[in-house]
Amino acid sequence: MKSKIEEASPDSVHLLLGVLEMEVKARAPGKIILAGEHAVVHGSTAVAAAIDLYTYVTLRIPLQSDENNDRLTLQLKDLSLEFTWSVARLKEGIAYDSSNVSPSTPASCSSQTLKSIAVLVEEQNIPEAKIQLSSGISTFLWLYTSILGFIPATVIITTELPYGSGLGSSAAFCVALTAALIASSSSDKTRGDGWSSLDETNLELLNKWAFEGEKIIHGKPSGIDNTVSAYGNMIKFCSGEITRLKSNMPLRMLITNTKVGRNTKALVSGVSERAVRHPEAMNSVFNAVDSISKEVAAIIQTKDEMSVTEKEERVKELMEMNQGLLESMGVSHSSTDTVIQTTHKHKLTSKLTGAGGGGCVLTLLPTLVSRTVVEKVVKELESSGFQCFTASIGGKGAEICF
Numbered sequence: 001m002k003s004k005i006e007e008a009s010p011d012s013v014h015l016l017l018g019v020l021e022m023e024v025k026a027r028a029p030g031k032i033i034l035a036g037e038h039a040v041v042h043g044s045t046a047v048a049a050a051i052d053l054y055t056y057v058t059l060r061i062p063l064q065s066d067e068n069n070d071r072l073t074l075q076l077k078d079l080s081l082e083f084t085w086s087v088a089r090l091k092e093g094i095a096y097d098s099s100n101v102s103p104s105t106p107a108s109c110s111s112q113t114l115k116s117i118a119v120l121v122e123e124q125n126i127p128e129a130k131i132q133l134s135s136g137i138s139t140f141l142w143l144y145t146s147i148l149g150f151i152p153a154t155v156i157i158t159t160e161l162p163y164g165s166g167l168g169s170s171a172a173f174c175v176a177l178t179a180a181l182i183a184s185s186s187s188d189k190t191r192g193d194g195w196s197s198l199d200e201t202n203l204e205l206l207n208k209w210a211f212e213g214e215k216i217i218h219g220k221p222s223g224i225d226n227t228v229s230a231y232g233n234m235i236k237f238c239s240g241e242i243t244r245l246k247s248n249m250p251l252r253m254l255i256t257n258t259k260v261g262r263n264t265k266a267l268v269s270g271v272s273e274r275a276v277r278h279p280e281a282m283n284s285v286f287n288a289v290d291s292i293s294k295e296v297a298a299i300i301q302t303k304d305e306m307s308v309t310e311k312e313e314r315v316k317e318l319m320e321m322n323q324g325l326l327e328s329m330g331v332s333h334s335s336t337d338t339v340i341q342t343t344h345k346h347k348l349t350s351k352l353t354g355a356g357g358g359g360c361v362l363t364l365l366p367t368l369v370s371r372t373v374v375e376k377v378v379k380e381l382e383s384s385g386f387q388c389f390t391a392s393i394g395g396k397g398a399e400i401c402f
């Protein structure tokens with residue numbers, strides 16, 4: 001005899017399965033910072049844009065309680081890793097005052113709660129080579145339990161972004177996860193065709209929660225990464241204030257991943273320590289970066305007063321100046337120098353993007369640069385062991401799909 005599911009049409013199978021579990025998907029993009037990284041943490045202006053590389057989250061919540069599967073499971077598909085906790089263990093292990101935590105009021109994870117979460121993460125015996133994931137998994141537990149409470153579910157993550165390379169994988173992870181969590185608790189679960197954006201209220205809420213998540217990963221984030229991942233497009237950002245930019249020039253960037261691993265939290269705190277040692281000098285550096293970012297934003301938006309070539313020349317010079325200032329903050333790396341020198345031989349300009357210390361480097365590809373030159377540069381960079389790619393800039397922000 002056929003089971004009910006076998007008898008049903010594909011649509012009703014979905015409905016039938018839908019009775020057993022609810023599924024929501026979310027995705028959020030990575031980003032490039034065109035100007036102003038690090039200085040933005042200290043109140044300077046920065047310019048960033050979303051790129052078309054995403055982190056995807058699938059959240060499955062069982063709708064019927066099942067004593068045998070009372071667990072919260074996190075699967076990092078690309079890394080073939082799975083972490084799982086019983087809901088009872090989470091309730092017992094996470095030390096927070098639930099009266100202070102509400103899904104609609106984003107709050108910081110206290111150091112006491114973070115310590116208790118770290119114990120739950122340690123119990124998972126993360127392989128030593130992947131220990132950098134600990135902060136991401138702690139963030140997962142904090143965001144999940146703060147927004148959905150202690151309910152069983154399976155959360156599956158995949159990403160097109162390299163981890164810890166300056167393309168904002170941490171922010172895309174926080175934004176996509178929060179988008180899925182918020183969408184799952186929203187009353188409007190209209191099954192639509194493919195991806196759709198969240199409404200303004202939910203976008204604002206998710207951006208605030210994602211910022212709290214970034215705090216666990218970055219220590220002292222500026223908020224630019226989660227903001228551009230949530231809202232998409234290209235933005236000018238200063239102390240939490242966002243200006244959407246409408247680009248009036250073609251901006252093509254080659255992204256080179258040096259594959260030199262680094263950690264944003266350590267680099268950000270290194271800059272802060274330098275600022276404590278040399279407050280006046282570093283303030284001048286941050287002010288110079290502020291002016292550079294404002295000029296970059298102005299040039300990008302300029303309409304007819306300047307030719308494209310002139311705009312490109314100016315942006316190129318500003319990128320060079322910004323790179324010099326990043327070097328003076330102590331966040332560049334010999335691998336970045338190799339990219340800069342290689343591209344310079346072909347009259348192209350590069351700067352690090354994100355936290356630096358290795359990671360990714362941006363090279364402006366002016367409109368008049370020939371394909372042959374680009375191919376030659378890419379070949380040379382790849383022969384140094386780097387990985388090159390282009391990405392479309394200024395696209396969509398967080399989206400959900402039921």
Ligand SMILES: Nc1ncnc2c1ncn2[C@@H]1O[C@H](COP(=O)(O)OP(=O)(O)O)[C@@H](O)[C@H]1O
Pocket residue numbers: 055076132133134135136137157158159162163164165166167168169170171173217218262263264265354355
């Ligand atoms: N898909 C993901 N799943 C789990 N953790 C993630 C994921 N993406 C990023 N993270 C966390 O973010 C960290 C990398 O963030 P960060 O050092 O800020 O670099 P970036 O944001 O430039 O990639 C990882 O080590 C991990 O802890």
Ligand SMILES: C[C@@](O)(CCOP(=O)(O)O)CC(=O)O
Pocket residue numbers: 036037038039040041165166167168169170218220221222223224225264268353354355356
């Ligand atoms: C260095 C910084 O300006 C950007 C860090 O970006 P990423 O995590 O390296 O992708 C830090 C921040 O703004 O939070």
Ligand SMILES: [Mg+2]
Pocket residue numbers: 168169170171218225264
């Ligand atoms: Mg990051």
